[in-house]
Amino acid sequence: MAARDEILAALRRNAPAGPPHPALDGVAAAFPDLLAQFAQAVAAVGGTCLRVPDLAAADAALRALPIHAGARRVVSLVAGVGGATVDAAAVQDPHALADLDLSVLRADLAVAENGACWIEGPSLPHHALAVIPEHVAVVVDAAAVVPDLHAAYAALDLPGRPRWGLFLSGPSKTADIEQSLVIGAHGARSATVLLIG
Amino acid sequence: MxxxxxxxxxxxAGAPPPVHHPGGRQAGPYPGHPAAAARFTADVARAHWHDESLWFVRVKRDRAAAQLPxxxxxxxxxxxxxxxxxxxxxxxxxxxxxxxxxxxxxxxxxxxxxxxxxxxxxxxxxxxxxxxxxxxxxxxxxxxxxxxxxxxxxxxxxxxxxxxxxxxxxxxxxxxxxxxxxxxxxxxxxxxxxxxxxxxxxxxxxxxxxxxxxxxxxxxxxxxxxxxxxxxxxxxxxxxxxxxxxxxxxxxxxxxxxxxxxxxxxxxxxxxxxxxxxxxxxxxxxxxxxxxxxxxxxxxxxxxxxxxxxxxxxxxxALLARDPFRRALSCIRCGACMNTCPVFRRSGGYSYGTTVPGPIGSVLGPAQGPGAHATLPFASTLCGSCADVCPVRIDLHHQLLAWRRELVAGGHAPAGKTLALRVTAWIFASPWRFAAAGRLARAALRLLPRGLVARLSGAWGRQRELPAPPAESFRDLYRRTHGRP
Structure with missing residues (x-):
């Protein structure tokens, strides 16, 4: 570990004086209607937000969408929503998910300011389920919507979380060819958020 | 590096000869920013298109920033x-x-x-x-x-x-x-x-x-x-x-x-x-x-x-030890300073010859040893737009100015630039020399043929007309209306 010790010694030797870690105040976002703001943010990032009273209504709303009509291989991690045809828990190798049409995922938390939904490892058998399907649907409770990322990280307690987690905000996209926005780069071509309650 | x-x-290892693409990176050793930028700007329409593409991104950034109180x-x-x-x-x-x-x-x-x-x-x-x-x-x-x-x-x-x-x-x-x-x-x-x-x-x-x-x-x-x-x-x-x-x-x-x-x-x-x-x-x-x-x-x-x-x-x-340049280590690589920079937008990323180009790259580049990157801190108007958009508030234009001082003092600036700066400093150090230089310049602008004036004014005169000289200097005007100061 010679390199490690050399680097750390150089950093200590060269360390400048610095301020204390600041209190993160004066930055909180506030919205008169949190859920309306969330729905608008999801739309702004290229997703669709459907507000439904309960899981049965979420299932009906999802089945009414064209993305469901054409979906043969479906993983659902939310019981009663989407009609799973593939049991993700039985899949050993994530490569077997390559031709997945639709994933229905559960988010524990969502952010009104940017439309992001927190999806994490323990509730997912495979990380690939969040990115490999043609389309993704995320089920989130209205009570789990927080105003901004500061509130999100406070609620998450990241140091206590295992494995991995991601904020998913809309469908996969790119603008690498002449700044023209194209939806569906490598990941899901559409992202539908089913907001319950 | x-x-x-x-x-x-x-x-x-049997690599094919480099293919040159329009607007692409040039083969050969990095010639410094002015020469590399000149190649890019030779295609005026492309340089203009590049400028507009980046400005479009800058405008989107402004809109997003304005939405957060x-x-x-x-x-x-x-x-x-x-x-x-x-x-x-x-x-x-x-x-x-x-x-x-x-x-x-x-x-x-x-x-x-x-x-x-x-x-x-x-x-x-x-x-x-x-x-x-x-x-x-x-x-x-x-x-x-x-x-x-x-x-x-x-x-x-x-x-x-x-x-x-x-x-x-x-x-x-x-x-x-x-x-x-x-x-x-x-x-x-x-x-x-x-x-x-x-x-x-x-x-x-x-x-x-x-x-x-x-x-x-x-x-x-x-x-x-x-x-x-x-x-x-x-x-x-x-x-x-x-x-x-x-x-x-x-x-x-x-x-x-x-x-x-x-x-x-x-x-x-x-x-x-x-x-x-x-x-x-x-x-x-x-x-x-x-x-x-x-x-x-x-x-x-x-x-x-x-x-x-x-x-x-x-x-x-090593950069951590260097004041003021250590602040460049705060960079989160968002690219905002590039999108806003009038020089980057018009000269393209390859004109910097570094992995990270633009204003932040012009601070980081010379830190890795001056060499050809000694030209980078001069590839700026010091307008400060980069520092204004930087999300971590790196004082980029101050750092570029600090680099210029260091590079000139260390003998890394081109001889012509160093000489010009020395002569200018000598003129500015004496009120008499300054007044005399002003008189000389006004006379020269009036009397010399346009082509010669353009050549004497260096890179500045290459694509610009110099202004018509005023009839009198501020000093002359003051003396005429208020008497000798």
Whole structure:
């Protein structure tokens, strides 16, 4: 570990004086209607937000969408929503998910300011389920919507979380060819958020 | 900067002669900013188009920033968190290592690019990996990882669409966030026709992106390892955060068992809660989005998989000792300073000859040894727009000015520029000489032929008319109306 010790010694030797870690105040976002703001943010990032009273209504709303009509291989991690045809828990190798049409995922938390939904490892058998399907649907409770990322990280307690987690905000996209926005780069071509309650 | 011997191996190993693409990187040694920029601006229409493309991104950034009432407070906090982290970097890196290790990741330390490349290659070769997918990482560009691995029989596929385009052309990215911003869609169409068999003459971005999606999907499924960069590493959690819009970092790490994440030492933030500040700033500053589509937090290896974190110094600990330039280590690589810079927009990313171009690259470049990069701090109008948009409030234009002083004092400026500055200083030091020089200049502008005046005024006069000389100086005017001061 010679390199490690050399680097750390150089950093200590060269360390400048610095301020204390600041209190993160004066930055909180506030919205008169949190859920309306969330729905608008999801739309702004290229997703669709459907507000439904309960899981049965979420299932009906999802089945009414064209993305469901054409979906043969479906993983659902939310019981009663989407009609799973593939049991993700039985899949050993994530490569077997390559031709997945639709994933229905559960988010524990969502952010009104940017439309992001927190999806994490323990509730997912495979990380690939969040990115490999043609389309993704995320089920989130209205009570789990927080105003901004500061509130999100406070609620998450990241140091206590295992494995991995991601904020998913809309469908996969790119603008690498002449700044023209194209939806569906490598990941899901559409992202539908089913907001319950 | 990179490992020259290995780069030479790669270039010499039967590599085809470099193809020059319009607006692309020129072959040969870097000639300094003025000469490289002159090549780019020779195509006036392309330079104008490039300028407008970047301004479009700058406007999107402005709109996004204006939507947050707390924008300036967020910038202030980001600046303070980074200053605090840099002042305590050794301790935070140890905390990060402890936490990441406890979560099952393996932490590696690299003194320089050669260490970094060797560590990554050893990880791959020990597992028999010959097919790698890589998401965007300016650090691996800085270290020259691709040619190093390719020379050792490893296929490295850059999976960000813009990066794949420039990789097909044999070029580095020309911009850290928009790697192919200098290339027109018709050129990408022709490139994809050749490489991916798309229809001849097709240039629709949607069609070309779809073709790249299919091509890269095959690469993702075949890869034995995924390499990513790191946007933020969190000391109190041992997590690394990777942000993309395409989902390529997620695709590249979700499938193969081995994930190698490479990061500069300065990517560290102390606490998970700090991410709220930086994620609100990053995408808004970069592209005007409220957040990237995928902001993925890697908190350890996947079940049955491996996560290796390579921490790279490569000059960073030395830069930490240098006031004022150490502040450049706060950079979160959003690219906002490039999009706003009047020089970058008109001269293109390749005119800087560095991995990171633009205003921030003009501060970082000379720190790695002046050489040809001594021209970079002069490639600025010092208008300060870069510092105004910087989400971590790096005082970029002050740093560029400080570099100019240092480079001129160290004899790294061209002889003509040094002489001109000496003569100007001599004139300005005496009121008499200053007044005499003014009289001389006004007379010269009136009497000398236009062509000669243009030549005497150097680069400035090449594309500009000099102003008509005033009939009298301010000094003369004052004396006439108020008497001798």
């Amino acid at each position: 990179s490992a020259p011997s290995d780069a030479a191996v790669a270039a010499g 707390a924008w300036e407070r967020l910038r202030e906090l980001a600046e303070q968190i980074k200053a605090h982290a840099l002042a305590n970097l050794a301790g935070y890196l140890e905390e990060f290592e402890r936490n990441a290790t406890a979560r099952g990741a393996t932490v590696h330390w690299a003194r320089d690019a050669a260490d970094h490349n060797r560590i990554v290659h050893e990880l791959l070769s020990a597992r028999g990996v010959t097919r790698v997918v890589k998401s965007k990482s300016m650090l691996t560009e800085e270290c020259g990882l691709n040619p190093y691995l390719e020379a050792r029989g490893v296929e490295v596929v850059d999976t960000d669409l813009g990066e794949r385009i420039v990789q097909f052309r044999g070029e580095p990215p020309s911009h850290i966030v928009l790697p192919a911003i200098h290339i027109k869609k018709e050129e990408i169409g022709a490139l994809f026709h050749e490489k991916l068999g798309t229809a001849a003459g097709a240039s629709d971005p949607k069609y070309l992106t779809e073709a790249a999606r299919g091509h890269l999907r095959e690469k993702f499924l075949a890869a034995q390892a995924g390499i990513t960069g790191v946007n933020f590493a969190v000391a109190d959690t041992g997590a690394v955060v990777v942000c993309t819009n395409e989902g390529n970092a997620d695709m590249g790490t979700a499938l193969p068992p081995l994930h190698i994440a490479c990061m500069g030492l300065e990517k560290l933030v102390p606490r998970a809660e700090d991410l709220g500040v930086f994620l609100r700033l990053l995408a808004r500053s970069a592209t005007g989005q409220p957040v990237t589509t995928y902001s993925t937090h890697f908190l350890g290896p996947k079940p049955g998989g491996e996560l290796h974190l390579v921490l790279v110094d490569n000059g960073r600990s």
